[in-house]
Amino acid sequence: xxxxxxxxxxxxxxxxxxxxxxxxxxxxxxxxxxxxxxxxxxxxxxxxxxxxxxxxxxxxxxxxxxxxxxxxxxxxxxxxxxxxxxxxxxxxxxxxxxxxxxxxxxxxxxxxxxxxxxxxxxxxxxxxxxxxxxxxxxxxxxxxxxxxxxxxxxxxxxxxxxxxxxxxxxxxxxxxxxxxxxxxxxxxxxxxxxxxxxxxxxxxxxxxxxxxxxxxxxxxxxxxxxxxxxxxxxxxxxxxxxxxxxxxxxxxxxxxxxxxxxxxxxxxxxxxxxxxxxxxxxxxxxxxxxxxxxxxxxxxxxxxxxxxxxxxxxxxxxxxxxxxxxxxxxxxxxxxxxxxxxxxxxxxxxxx
Amino acid sequence: xxxxxxxxxxxxxxxxxxxxxxxxxxxxxxxxxxxxxxxxxxxxxxxxxxxxxxxxxxxxxxxxxxxxxxxxxxxxxxxxxxxxxxxxxxxxxxxxxxxxxxxxxxxxxxxxxxxxxxxxxxxxxxxxxxxxxxxxxxxxxxxxxxxxxxxxxxxxxxxxxxxxxxxxxxxxxxxxxxxxxxxxxxxxxxxxxxxxxxxxxxxxxxxxxxxxxxxxxxxxxxxxxxxxxxxxxxxxxxxxxxxxxxxxxxxxxxxxxxxxxxxxxxxxxxxxxxxxxxxxxxxxxxxxxxxxxxxxxxxxxxxxxxxxxxxxxxxxxxxxxxxxxxxxxxxxxxxxxxxxxxxxxxxxxxxxxxxxxxxxxxxxxxxxxxxxxxxxxxxxxxxxxxxxxxxxxxxxxxxxxxxxxxxxxxxxxxx
Numbered sequence: 001x002x003x004x005x006x007x008x009x010x011x012x013x014x015x016x017x018x019x020x021x022x023x024x025x026x027x028x029x030x031x032x033x034x035x036x037x038x039x040x041x042x043x044x045x046x047x048x049x050x051x052x053x054x055x056x057x058x059x060x061x062x063x064x065x066x067x068x069x070x071x072x073x074x075x076x077x078x079x080x081x082x083x084x085x086x087x088x089x090x091x092x093x094x095x096x097x098x099x100x101x102x103x104x105x106x107x108x109x110x111x112x113x114x115x116x117x118x119x120x121x122x123x124x125x126x127x128x129x130x131x132x133x134x135x136x137x138x139x140x141x142x143x144x145x146x147x148x149x150x151x152x153x154x155x156x157x158x159x160x161x162x163x164x165x166x167x168x169x170x171x172x173x174x175x176x177x178x179x180x181x182x183x184x185x186x187x188x189x190x191x192x193x194x195x196x197x198x199x200x201x202x203x204x205x206x207x208x209x210x211x212x213x214x215x216x217x218x219x220x221x222x223x224x225x226x227x228x229x230x231x232x233x234x235x236x237x238x239x240x241x242x243x244x245x246x247x248x249x250x251x252x253x254x255x256x257x258x259x260x261x262x263x264x265x266x267x268x269x270x271x272x273x274x275x276x277x278x279x280x281x282x283x284x285x286x287x288x289x290x291x292x293x294x295x296x297x298x299x300x301x302x303x304x305x306x307x308x309x310x311x312x313x314x315x316x317x318x319x320x321x322x323x324x325x326x327x328x329x330x331x332x333x334x335x336x337x338x339x340x341x342x343x344x345x346x347x348x349x350x351x352x
Numbered sequence: 353x354x355x356x357x358x359x360x361x362x363x364x365x366x367x368x369x370x371x372x373x374x375x376x377x378x379x380x381x382x383x384x385x386x387x388x389x390x391x392x393x394x395x396x397x398x399x400x401x402x403x404x405x406x407x408x409x410x411x412x413x414x415x416x417x418x419x420x421x422x423x424x425x426x427x428x429x430x431x432x433x434x435x436x437x438x439x440x441x442x443x444x445x446x447x448x449x450x451x452x453x454x455x456x457x458x459x460x461x462x463x464x465x466x467x468x469x470x471x472x473x474x475x476x477x478x479x480x481x482x483x484x485x486x487x488x489x490x491x492x493x494x495x496x497x498x499x500x501x502x503x504x505x506x507x508x509x510x511x512x513x514x515x516x517x518x519x520x521x522x523x524x525x526x527x528x529x530x531x532x533x534x535x536x537x538x539x540x541x542x543x544x545x546x547x548x549x550x551x552x553x554x555x556x557x558x559x560x561x562x563x564x565x566x567x568x569x570x571x572x573x574x575x576x577x578x579x580x581x582x583x584x585x586x587x588x589x590x591x592x593x594x595x596x597x598x599x600x601x602x603x604x605x606x607x608x609x610x611x612x613x614x615x616x617x618x619x620x621x622x623x624x625x626x627x628x629x630x631x632x633x634x635x636x637x638x639x640x641x642x643x644x645x646x647x648x649x650x651x652x653x654x655x656x657x658x659x660x661x662x663x664x665x666x667x668x669x670x671x672x673x674x675x676x677x678x679x680x681x682x683x684x685x686x687x688x689x690x691x692x693x694x695x696x697x698x699x700x701x702x703x704x705x706x707x708x709x710x711x712x713x714x715x716x717x718x719x720x721x722x723x724x725x726x727x728x729x730x731x732x733x734x735x736x737x738x739x740x741x742x743x744x745x746x747x748x749x750x751x752x753x754x755x756x757x758x759x760x761x762x763x764x765x766x767x
Contacts, residue, residue, distance in 0.1 A: 028605075028642065029642070029689060030601070030605075030642040030668075030669040031668045031669055031671075031686065031687035031689050032669050032671040033671075034687040034694065035669075035670070035671035035672050035685050035686060035687055035694065036555065036671050036672065040694075041694075042693055042694040042696075043692075043693050043694075044692055044693065045687055045693065045694050048687055048689065049692065080555065080608070080671060081607075082601075082605055082606030082607055082608060082609075082669075083607060084607050
């Protein structure tokens with residue numbers, strides 16, 4: 001009997017509204033959204049059911065709902081919604097909430113999901129990196145006396161590699177734990193789901209990510225597809241290139257492998273870097289120029305986008321300063337670059 | 353003879369305006385009843401049956417037409433537009449422009465002119481689903497019972513074949529617009545409505561998919577004197593339908609189209625489902641709705657329809673219609689909200705239950721008239737302007753009749 005009783009979580013409703021789902025109460029359950037959504041499956045389609053769960057404060061149902069993660073925020077639902085309830089924005093708010101809910105440890109969720117923590121989120125990498133710099137040099141060192149620029153003089157390669165590898169691994173473990181918690185909760189709260197195992201689901205997800213096939217069926221927010229694809233390949237490319245460089249450095253610690261712009265790895269890095277910067281700029285432009293079509297952007301979206309863009313811009317800035325031998329500029333820019341890479345790898349690997 | 357101050361101009365010769373004119377004239381007021389179409393009866397004349405009693409509208413219309421014909425106090429102007437109104441309560445001056453129908457009162461409706469006429473036009477009475485000659489009788493029961501020539505379609509005096517065919521010399525191709533100036537004390541707007549332009553609902557395919565029709569068209573398809581002789585044949589190939597889907601709230605209660613509920617479409621679709629079931633007993637019908645609005649005594653009608661095993665009521669709005677290009681069959685897609693999955697139904701024909709858009713004439717003629725955001729008019733007895741029928745808001749026929757009577761009383765009682 002108690003299963004059929006519904007306990008609305010009013011605080012949860014308030015939080016969803018604050019996170020961009022402010023129109024959720026306008027929904028009158030006509031289900032236009034579930035039909036116009038190109039991505040929604042025929043069985044248990046979304047987002048109509050999510051809308052009534054949101055209205056009724058069904059927190060457990062929503063945070064464990066895998067369907068909110070199938071949503072690409074195309075916003076065809078919001079365009080055709082007869083009530084202006086903007087289901088696309090509501091699902092975005094649910095995702096933002098779920099990220100914080102499953103972030104492990106939980107303060108990681110706060111750091112990226114709550115605007116109040118923005119200073120702390122940036123202060124942590126600044127302190128960690130300054131500390132590492134201090135320890136490496138016995139005092140803060142921002143620009144060595146001689147002209148030639150070697151970023152390894154700011155922070156030795158080994159230090160960077162060890163520091164980032166450990167933190168990134170910890171973050172991945174946190175993210176993995178969060179993911180497993182979600183997986184377990186989903187099994188508990190959604191009979192019949194998941195239909196495939198965790199590994200198969202992850203493989204399918206990576207294939208989908210690589211091709212962006214579903215994203216391309218979007219109607220209203222079509223321009224976002226290509227921006228997102230550029231960002232994805234920009235990020236993935238840079239991650240791989242960086243990984244290769246790190247491995248080469250571990251194998252041969254004394255010779256930095258790519259000292260010319262024509263080195264194949266440098267070319268690959270720069271191309272993917274351009275892809276990242278262009279993609280981020282495009283995505284930010286889409287969000288600012290046509291907010292209705294792009295849908296509401298949560299703080300988490302903005303945090304992610306700005307960090308990605310800053311990684312790209314400071315990366316190019318540091319490279320430019322280095323090849324132009326602008327010593328006073330090169331090291332501080334490199335420092336900022338490292339801060340944003342830290343934010344990217346540590347914070348964004350952590351929430352599932 | 354009543355004074356000009358007491359006389360009433362009723363704009364709109366549909367069921368509301370006719371009622372107002374009759375009620376006021378029968379207590380002795382002079383009434384000018386002006387209708388833009390070449391016949392009286394408005395939208396009601398195009399209905400097949402009324403809900404909930406499922407009786408044809410003609411018995412009621414006939415009685416009213418007879419009351420109008422017998423009453424010398426009612427001055428009927430059809431095919432006429434009110435082009436201007438000035439003055440104030442108790443002393444309004446209106447200009448009536450009667451368009452040239454090219455056919456005089458000598459017409460006996462013998463019909464000899466139509467075989468002679470060489471050109472055709474879209475039959476607007478049947479919502480474009482049939483064609484008539486350029487000289488035509490709007491419909492069998494039209495009042496006045498007189499032919500009319502569509503000026504836009506007729507080649508004019510250079511043709512003149514109908515003139516030769518008419519043995520009553522009732523055709524005057526040189527007829528000009530006739531202007532009449534009247535003075536009245538009060539003005540009643542009973543200007544009625546248009547069906548919402550279904551083409552604007554881009555995901556429902558009206559105008560692109562041949563077998564998607566609207567509810568007003570369905571009335572004509574079901575009417576015995578309609579384009580299909582009441583058989584309900586689908587437009588693409590004239591096939592007798594075996595399955596049909598009704599899409600409720602097509603462009604209604606929708607911020608992107610009409611934000612309001614037109615109040616009658618649920619009952620209309622339930623009624624039209626009975627047309628289908630009676631004309632084709634083997635056919636199945638399905639009504640897709642957000643919520644069925646059958647208030648008051650209409651609940652009984654819903655309960656009775658629910659007993660029909662071949663009528664399915666599915667909660668969920670249709671938001672996609674696709675066509676099989678070879679068969680022209682349609683597939684409607686909706687989420688069955690109570691079942692929790694998408695349903696795709698292949699049907700022969702789809703009826704869009706579109707809503708009512710008020711004809712926005714009042715404000716153009718008298719600028720001080722107040723309308724709401726959707727263009728519906730509020731009566732303002734201080735300025736002698738009274739609204740009746742769908743001019744005031746969406747409603748069914750019987751409510752329109754009540755409002756017509758109320759408008760007559762308001763126009764007579766108020767100063």
